[in-house]
Amino acid sequence: MKRGFLNSAKAKKETLYPAAAAPSQETASVSHPSQKVEFVSKPRYGKVENRELPGDYTPSKIPMSDMQSNGVYKDHFVNGFVFTTIPPKRDPAGNNTELLLHGPTKKKVLSTPGFLKPIPMPTGPVSYALRSTPDMGFGCFATRAIKAGDVIFAERPLLLVPMGMHVPNRAQIYERYGTHQGALVALAEWEKMLEVAVARMTEENRNAFMALANNHQEDGSGPIAGIVRTNGYMTDEIFDGPMKLPNNLNTYSAILKIGSRINHSCRPNVVHDFDLVSFSFSFKASKDIAAGEQLFYSYCDVNASASVRRSQLAPYGVVCKCLSCINATPASDKIRMEFNDRINDCAKWILDPRANVHHALKLRQDMVDEGLEGQLTYAYCVNFISGFYLLMEEPIKAQRFQAEFEKYNRLAKLRF
Numbered sequence: 001m002k003r004g005f006l007n008s009a010k011a012k013k014e015t016l017y018p019a020a021a022a023p024s025q026e027t028a029s030v031s032h033p034s035q036k037v038e039f040v041s042k043p044r045y046g047k048v049e050n051r052e053l054p055g056d057y058t059p060s061k062i063p064m065s066d067m068q069s070n071g072v073y074k075d076h077f078v079n080g081f082v083f084t085t086i087p088p089k090r091d092p093a094g095n096n097t098e099l100l101l102h103g104p105t106k107k108k109v110l111s112t113p114g115f116l117k118p119i120p121m122p123t124g125p126v127s128y129a130l131r132s133t134p135d136m137g138f139g140c141f142a143t144r145a146i147k148a149g150d151v152i153f154a155e156r157p158l159l160l161v162p163m164g165m166h167v168p169n170r171a172q173i174y175e176r177y178g179t180h181q182g183a184l185v186a187l188a189e190w191e192k193m194l195e196v197a198v199a200r201m202t203e204e205n206r207n208a209f210m211a212l213a214n215n216h217q218e219d220g221s222g223p224i225a226g227i228v229r230t231n232g233y234m235t236d237e238i239f240d241g242p243m244k245l246p247n248n249l250n251t252y253s254a255i256l257k258i259g260s261r262i263n264h265s266c267r268p269n270v271v272h273d274f275d276l277v278s279f280s281f282s283f284k285a286s287k288d289i290a291a292g293e294q295l296f297y298s299y300c301d302v303n304a305s306a307s308v309r310r311s312q313l314a315p316y317g318v319v320c321k322c323l324s325c326i327n328a329t330p331a332s333d334k335i336r337m338e339f340n341d342r343i344n345d346c347a348k349w350i351l352d353p354r355a356n357v358h359h360a361l362k363l364r365q366d367m368v369d370e371g372l373e374g375q376l377t378y379a380y381c382v383n384f385i386s387g388f389y390l391l392m393e394e395p396i397k398a399q400r401f402q403a404e405f406e407k408y409n410r411l412a413k414l415r416f
C-alpha cells in the first residue's frame with residue numbers, strides 16, 4: 001500500500017473496533033523495550049466443549065482492601081489495579097463509570113488537562129429509541145430525521161476494564177491446570193474481578209449492564225465477562241504505560257448503556273468517538289438518517305474484503321446481511337480495498353483536472369454504492385472534486401461539492 005496521509009495514525013484511528021473484534025487467541029504477552037505486559041489473555045469464542053472447572057479449583061479472594069479505591073481521586077497505586085468510579089460522587093442521572101484501572105493509568109487520566117468536563121449535549125431533541133429487531137436482538141433506531149454530523153447522544157460508559165483478561169496468577173494457573181482447563185480457570189478468575197466492579201454500580205446501572213446482550217454463553221465466559229466481550233468498545237485513548245502496545249494489549253474496553261445496543265453494518269451510518277476530558281463517548285450520524293432507520297456502526301474494518309470482514313465479525317456471532325455483504329464480488333472487494341490508495345491518487349490527478357475528474361467522480365460513486373459516505377476518504381474525495389471543478393472554472397459544480405465536503409467535514413472534525 002502506498003504511504004500517504006491516509007496511512008497516518010490519525011487516519012487509521014477512524015476504524016474503532018469494539019473489544020471482541022481483536023483476534024482471539026489463548027494467551028498473549030509481549031516484551032517491549034520499555035514495557036512488559038504480563039497476565040493478559042484473550043479468550044476463545046464459539047462453542048467450547050467440556051467447560052467444567054477442575055474439581056480442586058477454588059476462586060481467589062479478590063483482595064478488596066488492597067484493590068478497592070476509597071473513592072477519593074488521589075487514590076492510586078504505584079503498581080497494581082484499582083477499582084474506582086469516575087466521577088467518584090454519585091451522579092443522580094447515573095453518569096458514573098465503574099473502572100478496573102491500572103493505578104498509574106488512573107493518575108494519568110485524572111491529570112488530563114480540563115478533566116472532568118460535562119458530557120456533550122446532543123444536537124436537538126431526543127432522536128433515537130431502542131427497539132427489538134427480527135434478527136439482531138435489540139437495536140437503536142432514529143425517531144426523527146438526523147443530519148450527517150449531528151450528535152445523536154453522548155454517554156459515559158457503565159464499565160471500563162482492560163481489553164484483555166487480567167488475571168494476576170495466570171502463569172501458575174496454566175502451569176497447574178494445562179491449556180484447556182487453565183483457560184477456563186483464568187476466565188473464572190477474571191469473572192471474580194469483574195464481579196467486584198459490577199457490584200460497585202448503582203442498582204439502575206447494574207440492571208442496565210446485566211440486561212445487555214451476551215453472545216459468549218458457550219465458551220466458558222462468566223455472565224459478566226460474556227457481556228463485556230459482546231459489547232465492549234475499544235478505548236485506545238486510555239492505555240497503561242508510556243505507549244500503546246500492539247494487539248491492544250494495554251488498552252481498555254468500555255461497555256455502554258445505549259452505545260452497546262447499536263448493531264453492526266458494513267454500511268454504517270454512525271461514528272463514535274471517546275473524549276477523555278468528559279470521559280464520554282459521542283455518537284454522531286455519519287450520513288443523513290431518515291426517521292425509522294436503524295443506527296449502525298461498523299464492528300469491522302470497512303476497507304477489508306467481505307471474507308476478512310466476516311472473520312472479524314465471527315467473535316460477535318454476527319453474520320452480516322448488509323447489502324455490501326450479500327452482493328459482495330471480487331470487484332466490490334477490490335473497490336473497498338483500494339479506496340485509500342485512490343484518494344491519494346486524487347492529488348496526482350488534480351495536476352490535469354479536465355482529463356482526470358472522471359476518476360474522482362467514479363471514486364465518489366463507488367463509495368456511495370458501498371454505503372461509505374461517512375468515511376474520511378469520502379470527505380477528502382468531494383473536496384478534491386470541488387478543487388478539480390474550480391481549476392476547470394466551473395464554479396457552480398465546485399460549490400456543490402464544496403457544500404458536500406463541509407457537510408461531511410463536520411464528521412471529520414470529530415475524529416481529528
Ligand SMILES: C[S@@+](CC[C@H](N)C(=O)[O-])C[C@H]1O[C@@H](n2cnc3c(N)ncnc32)[C@H](O)[C@@H]1O
Pocket residue numbers: 135136137138139212213215230231260261262263264265316317318319320321
Ligand atoms: C453490541 S451488541 C448490539 C446490540 C444487541 N443486538 C442487543 O440486543 O443488545 C452485539 C450483538 O448484537 C447482534 N448483532 C449486531 N449486529 C448484528 C448484525 N448485523 N446481524 C446479526 N446480529 C447482530 C449480535 O448478537 C452481536 O453479538
